[in-house]
Amino acid sequence: MAEIILNSLAHSYKASPQSREDYAIRKMTHTWRNGGAYALLGPSGCGKSTMLNIISGLLTPSEGEVMFDNQDVSQLAPQERNIAQVFQFPVVYDTMTVYDNLAFPLRNMKTPEAKVRSRVSEVAELLELNNVLEKRASNLNADEKQKVSMGRGLVREDVSAILFDEPLTVIDPHLKWKLRRKLRQIHEQFHITMIYVTHDQLEAATFAEEIAVMYDGAIVQFGSPRELFERPNHTFVGFFIGSPGMNLLPVQRTSDGNVSFEDMPITLTDAQRQVLESTDSKNIKVGIRPEFVHVWQEKRGDSWEVSVQHVEDLGTYKIVTAMFGTLPIKLRIAEEAPIPQGHTHISFPAQWLKLYIDEYLAGEPEESASATGGQDAN
Numbered sequence: 001m002a003e004i005i006l007n008s009l010a011h012s013y014k015a016s017p018q019s020r021e022d023y024a025i026r027k028m029t030h031t032w033r034n035g036g037a038y039a040l041l042g043p044s045g046c047g048k049s050t051m052l053n054i055i056s057g058l059l060t061p062s063e064g065e066v067m068f069d070n071q072d073v074s075q076l077a078p079q080e081r082n083i084a085q086v087f088q089f090p091v092v093y094d095t096m097t098v099y100d101n102l103a104f105p106l107r108n109m110k111t112p113e114a115k116v117r118s119r120v121s122e123v124a125e126l127l128e129l130n131n132v133l134e135k136r137a138s139n140l141n142a143d144e145k146q147k148v149s150m151g152r153g154l155v156r157e158d159v160s161a162i163l164f165d166e167p168l169t170v171i172d173p174h175l176k177w178k179l180r181r182k183l184r185q186i187h188e189q190f191h192i193t194m195i196y197v198t199h200d201q202l203e204a205a206t207f208a209e210e211i212a213v214m215y216d217g218a219i220v221q222f223g224s225p226r227e228l229f230e231r232p233n234h235t236f237v238g239f240f241i242g243s244p245g246m247n248l249l250p251v252q253r254t255s256d257g258n259v260s261f262e263d264m265p266i267t268l269t270d271a272q273r274q275v276l277e278s279t280d281s282k283n284i285k286v287g288i289r290p291e292f293v294h295v296w297q298e299k300r301g302d303s304w305e306v307s308v309q310h311v312e313d314l315g316t317y318k319i320v321t322a323m324f325g326t327l328p329i330k331l332r333i334a335e336e337a338p339i340p341q342g343h344t345h346i347s348f349p350a351q352w353l354k355l356y357i358d359e360y361l362a363g364e365p366e367e368s369a370s371a372t373g374g375q376d377a378n
């Protein structure tokens with residue numbers, strides 16, 4: 001097991017990168033603590049696989065260092081790094097039995113056969129592969145093959161970390177949930193550093209204690225699922241996490257230090273006003289999650305009227321789409337709440353109204369500051 005530090009890391013697939021766009025990973029410093037269960041979450045093409053391959057040594061970064069427990073492993077080959085990697089598609093030896101596939105990484109390290117037996121049977125039991133141990137891998141279905149791939153990652157006790165690159169893609173939907181829970185259980189049992197790449201927020205939240213959200217080659221936030229939900233550090237996190245994502249409203253400054261959206265004044269907190277004053281950026285947004293918008297039957301002093309466009313009944317709650325000025329916004333209302341018709345009134349509780357300057361969260365009270373990715377500018 002190891003703490004993994006990515007130190008001023010950057011990667012470009014181009015021989016002589018010129019601009020920011022030429023980098024698949026923009027310069028960043030990030031620590032994956034020893035024994036943590038992490039998810040690396042982001043859309044297609046944001047650099048997740050590139051980062052995993054740099055950690056495992058399949059790829060040498062163009063800049064920066066990879067440290068395992070203070071040892072610089074940047075120049076070490078994958079086999080010297082003691083990392084297990086499970087890919088999207090199964091990697092098994094078709095001609096071997098399941099038992100021999102699982103035993104392979106241990107035998108490679110000249111582990112005594114008695115130890116191989118006990119470890120293989122432990123992992124086979126965890127992954128419910130006991131009944132197929134004597135089968136040839138070529139006779140397995142896709143689910144079973146991927147379980148064998150995972151088993152080969154899990155069988156060695158001495159690995160520094162296990163990296164999973166969208167490992168459940170080929171797995172039958174009803175088995176996915178079960179396997180995710182299983183991986184979590186395995187983590188609790190063995191406390192191995194695990195990094196799990198996915199573009200699915202639910203998958204990330206069920207597996208990980210902490211999630212690194214990656215966007216455009218950078219980790220834009222690193223935090224618990226709750227932190228990402230309640231305090232998105234970047235507009236992308238607000239938009240990407242949650243269902244539906246955060247409402248983001250482009251706003252203008254007003255002469256009293258607050259902001260307005262399409263001439264509707266929005267009052268900020270003192271901390272938000274202060275930080276707004278300290279910059280002259282014109283890229284200003286406010287964000288509020290559909291869950292936190294207050295919906296009122298009657299007009300109130302601090303409310304705005306919106307016109308209801310659409311109500312989607314999702315059983316335990318409803319999602320209302322309403323026009324706020326010219327912008328459609330989403331409101332989440334409880335199952336038992338009256339369904340707004342025609343026009344309704346909304347307000348934004350100060351605690352949940354977030355300010356974004358140049359897409360990054362600004363003006364939050366210090367004590368609620370969450371961990372961030374610590375990315376350098378590039």
Ligand SMILES: Nc1ncnc2c1ncn2[C@@H]1O[C@H](COP(=O)(O)OP(=O)(O)OP(=O)(O)O)[C@@H](O)[C@H]1O
Nearest residue numbers: 013023024042043044045046047048049050051199
């Ligand atoms: N071998 C390569 N050569 C050139 N460019 C590459 C290569 N591999 C990835 N890229 C580019 O690097 C960027 C990051 O890709 P990467 O595969 O790391 O993203 P990802 O988040 O894992 O995406 P996905 O979820 O689709 O696998 C993308 O723009 C991609 O096109």
